[in-house]
Amino acid sequence: MEFIFQDSFKIKEFIENNKQNFEDALLLEAVNVKEKISEILRIGNIDLVNNAHRLVVYVIDGKEQELQSFAKQEGIAWATQSITLSFKLEWVQAIRKTLWNFIQKYNELMHKVTIEDFFRMEQQVNNRIDQFLNVFFINYSTYKDSLIMAQRKLVENLSxxxxxxxxxxxxxxxxxxxxxxxxxxxxxxxxxxxxxxxxxxxxxxxxxxxxxxxxxxxxxxxxxxxxxxxxxxxxxxxxxxxxxxxxxxxxxxxxxxxxxxxxxxxxxxxxxxx
Missing domain, CATH: 3.30.750.24 (STAS domain)
Structure with missing residues (x-):
């Protein structure tokens, strides 16, 4: 896999300039989700690939508010549709692993990253992805429960x-x-x-x-x-x-x-x- 790289690149620019490589690597990680991407887009109007890039940008830039808002939006979208939740978990973990592989490659090309910088980035990246998952699941569960209650109420009235x-x-x-x-x-x-x-x-x-x-x-x-x-x-x-x-x-x-x-x-x- 060939990478586009310049010494002036930040990690975000490195990933953006190697967007296709990132997508290819991500799809190799998400084995079960790969075959479902088109179906999920058709059923729930959820673009997993573009959403993956969006998540990565929020994580790298440390945009906490945008990250939480995006997680809430995703949680409600998945709760609204009949899409297996395990696909979402596998997809986010695949994003995490692919992102770390690209951070590792970036560090190899830069030759300037200290061990302190690495561990600080590790904490920030993983905390933000975990935060995304936490907000996602809270909103998924809350919205799903409200749908179930509404459906149950409807069934009760009809029965x-x-x-x-x-x-x-x-x-x-x-x-x-x-x-x-x-x-x-x-x-x-x-x-x-x-x-x-x-x-x-x-x-x-x-x-x-x-x-x-x-x-x-x-x-x-x-x-x-x-x-x-x-x-x-x-x-x-x-x-x-x-x-x-x-x-x-x-x-x-x-x-x-x-x-x-x-x-x-x-x-x-x-x-x-x-």
Whole structure:
């Protein structure tokens, strides 16, 4: 590998004038990331090669504020996209190793660097790269957690869709399986909405329920009792045979005050038309 070098070069100028050599050496270090560079650029609009040069400049120039701002920007960008985090760690460590190889080559060509200068540079360079990684991971984790919480909130709202049909009547269509996690969401959302909307009749349609755990059945009965305590009558519609069999074998019985109908259409006809 041939290098462009002049005695007047600073380390930053040396790397800038040998930019292609630096990129080639970096790609040799980052074996796993090398094949993913184009994909990461396409998926997340993250230009790893240009960002590597940017990081090196901030590290060499000691631009602490720009370095932290860049690390924050990178952390959020990676958290937003579904990109494996290990690629980022490998990439930054490859940048660190490549930078040190170029610093070593620069020192060999200069013949003027003292051991004190070397160790001072070693401390500065490694501290700044470690600082970049620290800020990156803090912002990655913070933003990722906020995304997960937002997605979970959305799932919770979609899993318990309470639909008003009159000022005092609502429908709660449940679809899929009902487990203990979902019944916890159900309890919180139903009781809160009964109080907020002043619901007097809640039609709970279970025709879309494919499976229900025994614990969930028991919890559902307690939720219905809670509705009654708040002055809301619950109507159960659409119980499927397999769910009914599970309820029978669980030994749990419906409160006598709970009304059950075969279909949601029957309930709507009775409560809206009748």
């Amino acid at each position: 318990v869709p309470i639909i008003p049909i009159t000022p005092s009547m609502c429908i709660l269509p449940l679809i899929g399986s009902v487990d203990s996690f979902r019944t916890n969401i159900l309890e919180k959302k139903v009781l809160m909405e009964i109080g907020r909307l002043r619901i007097r009749t809640l039609i709970m349609d279970l025709s879309g329920i494919a499976d229900m755990e025994n614990e969930a059945i028991d919890h559902l009965m307690k939720i219905i009792d809670g509705c009654s305590m708040m002055g809301c009558n619950t109507v159960i519609t659409g119980l499927r045979a397999e769910v009914v069999r599970k309820i029978i074998h669980s030994g749990i019985t419906f409160n006598k005050k709970i009304k059950t109908l075969g279909t949601l259409q029957q309930a709507l006809k009775e409560y809206l038309v009748g």
